Amino acid sequence: xxxxxxxxxxxxxxxxxxxxxxxxxxxxxxxxxxxxxxxxxxxxxxxxxxxxxxxxxxxxxxxxxxxxxxxxxxxxxxxxxxxxxxxxxxxxxxxxxxxxxxxxxxxxxxxxxxxxxxxxxxxxxxxxxxxxxxxxxxxxxxxxxxxxxxxxxxxxxxxxxxxxxxxxxxxxxxxxxxxxxxxxxxxxxxxxxxxxxxxxxxxxxxxxxxxxxxxxxxxxxxxxxxxxxxxxxxxxxxxxxxxxxxxxxxxxxxxxxxxx
Numbered sequence: 090x091x092x093x094x095x096x097x098x099x100x101x102x103x104x105x106x107x108x109x110x111x112x113x114x115x116x117x118x119x120x121x122x123x124x125x126x127x128x129x130x131x132x133x134x135x136x137x138x139x140x141x142x143x144x145x146x147x148x149x150x151x152x153x154x155x156x157x158x159x160x161x162x163x164x165x166x167x168x169x170x171x172x173x174x175x176x177x178x179x180x181x182x183x184x185x186x187x188x189x190x191x192x193x194x195x196x197x198x199x200x201x202x203x204x205x206x207x208x209x210x211x212x213x214x215x216x217x218x219x220x221x222x223x224x225x226x227x228x229x230x231x232x233x234x235x236x237x238x239x240x241x242x243x244x245x246x247x248x249x250x251x252x253x254x255x256x257x258x259x260x261x262x263x264x265x266x267x268x269x270x271x272x273x274x275x276x277x278x279x280x281x282x283x284x285x286x287x288x289x290x291x292x293x294x295x296x297x298x299x300x301x302x303x304x305x306x307x308x309x310x311x312x313x314x315x316x317x318x319x320x321x322x323x324x325x326x327x328x329x330x331x332x333x334x335x336x337x338x339x340x341x342x343x344x345x346x347x348x349x
Contacts, residue, residue, distance in 0.1 A: 111255040112246065118258040122265055122290065123148065126283040129269045136214065137280050140221035143211055147204075147225055151196050155236045158188050159243035166247035182244060189236040196236075200229030220280040227284035234292035241298035253301045261294030 123145055131138040162185035169178035204225045208218045238261065242254035265286050272282030 108246070108249070108251045111251040115242065115251075115255045115258040118255070118262045119152065121262045122287050125262070125266050125269055126287060129273050130280055130283050133273065133279055136216045137220060139212075140208075140217045140280055141224055141283065143208060143217070143221050144225045144228070147200075147207060148228060151229060151232055151235070152239075154192050154196070155189070155232075155239040158192055159185070159240045162188070162240065163243040163247040166244060170248065185240050185244065186237070189240040190233070193233040193236045196232050197230045200226050204229070223281045224284045227281060228287060231284075231288035232291075234288060234295040238291055238295035238298050241295065241302050244302055245298065250301070254298070257294040257298040257301065260297050261290040263290075264293045265290030 123141075126141055127138060130141045162181060165181045166178060166185075169175075169181055204222045205218070207225070208221045212218060238257060242257055245251065245253045268286035268289055269283055272278045272286045273280075276282060278285065
């Protein structure tokens, strides 16, 4: 039988420390990705370090989008589980994973369109622009691991298992530290190699977070089963609703039926 969720039984003072410390460590480890990249890239040349440094604000915006979305899902998950509403918890998990994919798609498209102009607005040195653009494109177009990792971690935290999210971040950071010198120096990929190592580390953390969720959480097990059904039936209904609302605003009432 599954052990009772500590969020509903542990004393508040002890719970705050028990939940907050792993989350604080996870956030510090998340910052290690940028620090480690800077340390290794600085050995290439000064301009390479500048290219990576100029990409950090865009990366932080991406992390902020992923974290903000996941925190909202975390709150909804906690409320649903507190009310013992398993069906709503399943729906929250499904929508959370879907929003993570949407966030990834938005960042990838924005990077493809604006990575070059973003760097040219800050410098006219071709080496910095080219390497910075490559670094940001790899990080953004490979950010599915980042978005899903953060989402899966927040789902774990929503059930009181914040210590597991620390393990996933730790694995990703260790993989990044190991792969950075290999891709940058051994394979001679330079700044792009740092980005590739970061993305691989994030995907490793994402996979571990997914494994923890599938082993520890009945919610995500149910969500994985329901996601194909949701994508097949509910998403087309919502798109149909958006089209119909648009037609109603334009005064076109023909062949328009809102779905529930």
